[in-house]
Amino acid sequence: MEKLTRIVPTISSAEIERDAHEAFKRYRAIHPIATLETGGTVVLRHADVSRLSRDKRLRATETAIPAHGGITQGALFDIFQHGMLTANGHDHERRRFAMSRALASQVIDDFRSYVRDAAEVLIDGFHRDGAVELGSGYAAKLPILALAGMLGVPDRDVPVFMRDVDQMNEFFRPNATAAAMAEAELAAQRVQDYLTTVLARKRAGQATDFLSHYLAVADADQRISGVEVIIQLVQLIIGGTESMRAALVAQTANLLSNRAQWEAVCEDPALASPAVCESLRFEPGIAGVVRISTDDIDVDGWTLPAGQMVILSSMSALRDERVFERPDSFDIFRSDLVLSHLAFGGGAHKCVAEALGRAELEEGLNILAKRLPNLTMKTQPIFMGHVFVRRATECWVTW
Numbered sequence: 593m594e595k596l597t598r599i600v601p602t603i604s605s606a607e608i609e610r611d612a613h614e615a616f617k618r619y620r621a622i623h624p625i626a627t628l629e630t631g632g633t634v635v636l637r638h639a640d641v642s643r644l645s646r647d648k649r650l651r652a653t654e655t656a657i658p659a660h661g662g663i664t665q666g667a668l669f670d671i672f673q674h675g676m677l678t679a680n681g682h683d684h685e686r687r688r689f690a691m692s693r694a695l696a697s698q699v700i701d702d703f704r705s706y707v708r709d710a711a712e713v714l715i716d717g718f719h720r721d722g723a724v725e726l727g728s729g730y731a732a733k734l735p736i737l738a739l740a741g742m743l744g745v746p747d748r749d750v751p752v753f754m755r756d757v758d759q760m761n762e763f764f765r766p767n768a769t770a771a772a773m774a775e776a777e778l779a780a781q782r783v784q785d786y787l788t789t790v791l792a793r794k795r796a797g798q799a800t801d802f803l804s805h806y807l808a809v810a811d812a813d814q815r816i817s818g819v820e821v822i823i824q825l826v827q828l829i830i831g832g833t834e835s836m837r838a839a840l841v842a843q844t845a846n847l848l849s850n851r852a853q854w855e856a857v858c859e860d861p862a863l864a865s866p867a868v869c870e871s872l873r874f875e876p877g878i879a880g881v882v883r884i885s886t887d888d889i890d891v892d893g894w895t896l897p898a899g900q901m902v903i904l905s906s907m908s909a910l911r912d913e914r915v916f917e918r919p920d921s922f923d924i925f926r927s928d929l930v931l932s933h934l935a936f937g938g939g940a941h942k943c944v945a946e947a948l949g950r951a952e953l954e955e956g957l958n959i960l961a962k963r964l965p966n967l968t969m970k971t972q973p974i975f976m977g978h979v980f981v982r983r984a985t986e987c988w989v990t991w
Contacts (some may be wrong), residue, residue: 598894605629612879612978613920616908624892627927632882632901632979636961638912638934640891641880641904645938650883650902651680652941657882667780674691674823677941682927683939687814691824692944694806700740700947704800707952709744710734711959719963726987727973731840732758734956735833742802743790743825757780761834766977774920783829787822798806832945832952834981839877840956846871846922847957848969848989853924857957858965864954867924872935872953873910874922879978880905881937900962905977906934964991 603626607615619626620636627633635641644650655664655672674677711953714733718724736754737807745753759779762772773961794803806825810816847854847867857863865925880903889896911919916928936943943949960967973987 600625600633600894602627602629603634608978609627613911616905616978617911617913617920620908620912623894625894625896628822628903628979631778632903633896634880634903634905634908635891635896636905636908636912638891638909638915641906641909641934642938644883644891644902645881645904645934646939647677647889647939649887649889650885650904652678652684653882653901654678654680656884656901660880662779666777667784668760668777668817670784671823671826671830673781674817674820675827676824676826676944677693679748683893686813687714687820687824688944690810690813690816690821691828693809695945695948699802700951703738703742703948704955706874707738707930707955709850710737710741710961711956712773713737713964715959715963723970723988723990726844726989727984729763730956730960731837731844734840735836735952736829736929737964738952739829739832743787744793746805750885753783755779756786757829757833761830764830764834764981766979766981775989780826783826784822787825787949791821810906813820828945831943833934836949836952837877838974838975838977838982838984839872839875840877842877842975842986843868843871843953843957844967844989845984845987846874846959847924848967849972850922853922854961854967855965856924858961861958861961863924864961865950866929867957868950868953869929870922870924870926873916873929875975876906876910876935877982878935879903879907879980879982881941882980905978906937907978907982909934914977964989966991984990 601619601623603615603619616636624637624640625635627631635644655669658669658672676684679687711734714730718729724730729791736757738751740753756779760783761776762768763776789809794807803940808823847857857867883902883904885896885898885900885902913919936946936949968990970990971986971988973984
């Protein structure tokens with residue numbers, strides 16, 4: 593009997609733009625995978641995303657993404673060519689080694705203090721106004737300020753460092769314009785040049801503990817080039833700022849939309865951890881990770897063809913009805929939060945700075961709750977982006 597070929601359905605751009613969560617839910621109920629009208633095949637179910645994140649037949653994209661956009665050289669291209677997040681095999685392992693060793697528990701504890709200090713400074717700056725746009729006034733600035741502290745960026749350099757990082761990150765945001773991408777290229781070069789200067793200060797004995805440890809491990813390992821040492825820091829900055837921006841807005845908006853849960857966090861700071869977990873499940877800052885398939889892969893009887901761009905959608909997986917009870921309800925007291933780990937990826941490429949990200953979200957939330965317990969949301973944000981980094985519309989809050 594001739595084997596029937598299953599036709600993989602296509603999710604239209606109109607469906608995604610109308611409500612990505614609802615579109616994924618509708619297709620996920622019947623199909624484990626679907627193609628996107630804009631390109632690529634998306635894996636929709638929790639079990640499949642979790643399993644395939646460890647499958648060696650799915651490879652990191654290396655330089656395919658910038659090349660697809662016509663970028664084959666320059667500072668942005670270098671981020672993909674020399675970074676651990678976009679590498680495979682031995683290159684990935686050796687580039688990740690020094691960073692993973694440098695991000696020790698003491699570094700995380702120190703980072704929490706940088707986040708708290710930055711949060712206090714930001715709130716002091718807008719407290720008298722009685723209102724702030726949460727994205728631009730708090731969520732966009734907090735991650736960069738905290739990382740600036742960890743990297744030992746002098747106060748005098750912080751404004752320019754923040755500007756350059758924000759402009760560089762525009763390349764990774766949904767619907768970036770040609771002008772924004774051109775600006776991002778210049779900014780990426782400035783960030784890399786500045787980090788070269790910061791590392792030179794370290795070699796002169798003027799660095800912070802994190803940089804000292806990172807460079808000591810890299811120098812001793814001798815498998816990572818000078819360019820690669822810089823680029824891993826750049827990827828740390830990108831991962832530690834852009835996804836955190838949307839996540840910080842999301843967790844605050846989610847809690848304020850469920851007032852009793854916001855008040856519970858205000859009364860008990862220990863609830864920040866489950867609140868962060870639930871928000872990353874409900875509205876993650878990263879929609880998924882992009883991979884390239886090297887072979888045909890069976891997914892619940894459907895074929896994921898070789899040579900495809902594949903999106904492992906944590907955004908869809910983390911609302912999978914097969915795994916989570918009431919997946920479309922935000923509940924920081926739910927008993928299945930342990931299953932939300934996919935928000936930081938999985939397998940060999942699981943986020944090396946997951947502990948930093950969780951620390952930043954928890955401290956950023958706790959300081960906000962402590963200082964502004966009467967916070968009220970006036971503008972409900974809308975979250976965009978269904979492939980990689982997500983973006984939020986304005987979220988005005990008052991107190």
